[in-house]
Amino acid sequence: MxxxxxxxxxxxxxxxxxxxxxxxxxxxxxxxxxxxxxxxxxxxxxxxxxxxxxxxxxxxxxxxxxxxxxxxxxxxxxxxxxxxxxxxxxxxxxxxxxxxxxxxxxxxxxxxxxxxxxxxxxxxxxxxxxxxxxxxxxxxxxxxxxxxxxxxxxxxxxxxxxxxxxxxxxxxxxxxxxxxxxxxxxxxxxxxxxxxxxxxxxxxxxxxxxxxxxxxxxxxxxxxxxxxDTRVADLLGLYNTFTREELGTLLPDITPPAGHRFGLWAEDLKLNTKGFAATIQKVVFGGPYNKVVLSPHSLPHLHLWALDHSKQITPKTQACFSITVDYLFPVNFV
The missing domain is CATH 3.40.50.300 (P-loop containing nucleotide triphosphate hydrolases)
Incomplete structure (x- = not known):
C-alpha cells in the first residue's frame, strides 16, 4: 500500500x-x-x-x-x-x-x-x-x-x-x-x-x-x-563495454545478441582455459580479490577489467578468459 x-x-x-x-x-x-x-x-x-x-x-x-x-x-x-x-x-x-x-x-x-x-x-x-x-x-x-x-x-x-x-x-x-x-x-x-x-x-x-x-x-x-545506460552503470560498479563487432571477434562461435553496444560487469569476465587469450596489463590489489586489466590478443586495443579471486595472476603473463552471453547487458552511452 x-x-x-x-x-x-x-x-x-x-x-x-x-x-x-x-x-x-x-x-x-x-x-x-x-x-x-x-x-x-x-x-x-x-x-x-x-x-x-x-x-x-x-x-x-x-x-x-x-x-x-x-x-x-x-x-x-x-x-x-x-x-x-x-x-x-x-x-x-x-x-x-x-x-x-x-x-x-x-x-x-x-x-x-x-x-x-x-x-x-x-x-x-x-x-x-x-x-x-x-x-x-x-x-x-x-x-x-x-x-x-x-x-x-x-x-x-x-x-x-x-x-x-x-x-x-x-x-x-x-x-x-x-x-x-x-x-x-x-x-x-x-x-x-x-x-x-x-x-x-x-x-x-x-x-x-x-x-x-x-x-x-x-x-x-x-x-x-x-x-x-552508462549513467546508471557508472554508479553500480566496474564494467566493460563492447561493440557487437568486438563481441563477434571474441566469441567467433556464438552469435552476439541484438544491439550495438554491450556492458559486462568485471566479475562476469571469467578465467577459463577455453576462452580467448589475453595479456595481463596490470594487477591492482583489492583485498578479497585483485582487479586485473587485460588486453585480448585478437583485440589488443581493448583494456578490460576482470576480478581475480585466486590472486595468482601477475602482470605481463598470459591467461584465457570467457564471456557468458547471458551476462551481457545492452548499454547506451549518455
Missing amino acids: SILSAHSVGKNYDGRAVLQGISFEIHKGEVCALIGRSGSGKTTLIRILAGLLAPDTGEVWLEGEKLENPDDQLVPGYEEIRLVHQDFQLKHRMSVKENIRYELLSYVPDYQQERIADLMKLCRIEHLQDKDISLLSGGEKQRVAIARGMATEPDVLLLDEPFSNLDINTKAILLEEVKEIASSTDTAIFLITHDARDAMEIADRLLVLDSGHLIKTGTPASIYHAPA
Missing part, C-alpha cells in the same frame, strides 16, 4: 532546474533507496519529502492527502514523516535515554518509559542508555538517531546518507538492522546514498537520480542486470 508519493515534483534554484518531473511511491514496510552522483538533487528531494522545503511544481501526498506547503505552516514538517539527518543532530550533554525522551516530552511518563525501552531494544542500544552522546562511536550515534526518529511511531522514516561515515563492519550490521526495523514495524524507510552497493544490499526498490531527473526505478537485481 502506498504511504507517501511524489507527483511531478520540480525545484529550481537561481533559474537552474534541480529537480524535474519526479514521480514515485513509497510503500508500507518497504526500504526504498535513492542513488545518484553528488549534485544530482538527492538532498533537495528528501527535504521536500520531509515537508521542510516547498516544491516549485508538483505535489507530495501522504496516505492520500496532499501535504501543505511548508511555508504555510508554523512549524514545517510532519509527525508522520521523520528525517534523520546525516550529522545526527543529537543533543549533547545528554545520555542516550535522555535524547530519546526529548522526542517524547508531550507524552505521559508511563508511555515514555515503555516507548524508550522498546526503541532501545529495537535499535540494540540498551547497553548504552546511560552513556553520554559525546562518548559514542559513529555507528552508535546512528542507532540513537534512528531510535529518536522512530520515537513518535512515524509512518515514514527518511535517512540522509545514513552509512557514509561508518566502517565496513558497522555498516554491515546497520544495513541489516534498518531492514529489520522496516519489516518489524511496517515503517516505510526512504534513504539517499551515493554508495550504490549499500543501496543494493538494503533496498527493496532502487531509484536512480541524474541531473534532477529520475532515470531508472526497479528492484536492485533488475537494475543491476539491465542498467540501460
Whole structure:
C-alpha cells in the first residue's frame, strides 16, 4: 500500500532546474533507496519529502492527502514523516535515554518509559542508555538517531546518507538492522546514498537520480542486470563495454545478441582455459580479490577489467578468459 508519493515534483534554484518531473511511491514496510552522483538533487528531494522545503511544481501526498506547503505552516514538517539527518543532530550533554525522551516530552511518563525501552531494544542500544552522546562511536550515534526518529511511531522514516561515515563492519550490521526495523514495524524507510552497493544490499526498490531527473526505478537485481545506460552503470560498479563487432571477434562461435553496444560487469569476465587469450596489463590489489586489466590478443586495443579471486595472476603473463552471453547487458552511452 502506498504511504507517501511524489507527483511531478520540480525545484529550481537561481533559474537552474534541480529537480524535474519526479514521480514515485513509497510503500508500507518497504526500504526504498535513492542513488545518484553528488549534485544530482538527492538532498533537495528528501527535504521536500520531509515537508521542510516547498516544491516549485508538483505535489507530495501522504496516505492520500496532499501535504501543505511548508511555508504555510508554523512549524514545517510532519509527525508522520521523520528525517534523520546525516550529522545526527543529537543533543549533547545528554545520555542516550535522555535524547530519546526529548522526542517524547508531550507524552505521559508511563508511555515514555515503555516507548524508550522498546526503541532501545529495537535499535540494540540498551547497553548504552546511560552513556553520554559525546562518548559514542559513529555507528552508535546512528542507532540513537534512528531510535529518536522512530520515537513518535512515524509512518515514514527518511535517512540522509545514513552509512557514509561508518566502517565496513558497522555498516554491515546497520544495513541489516534498518531492514529489520522496516519489516518489524511496517515503517516505510526512504534513504539517499551515493554508495550504490549499500543501496543494493538494503533496498527493496532502487531509484536512480541524474541531473534532477529520475532515470531508472526497479528492484536492485533488475537494475543491476539491465542498467540501460552508462549513467546508471557508472554508479553500480566496474564494467566493460563492447561493440557487437568486438563481441563477434571474441566469441567467433556464438552469435552476439541484438544491439550495438554491450556492458559486462568485471566479475562476469571469467578465467577459463577455453576462452580467448589475453595479456595481463596490470594487477591492482583489492583485498578479497585483485582487479586485473587485460588486453585480448585478437583485440589488443581493448583494456578490460576482470576480478581475480585466486590472486595468482601477475602482470605481463598470459591467461584465457570467457564471456557468458547471458551476462551481457545492452548499454547506451549518455
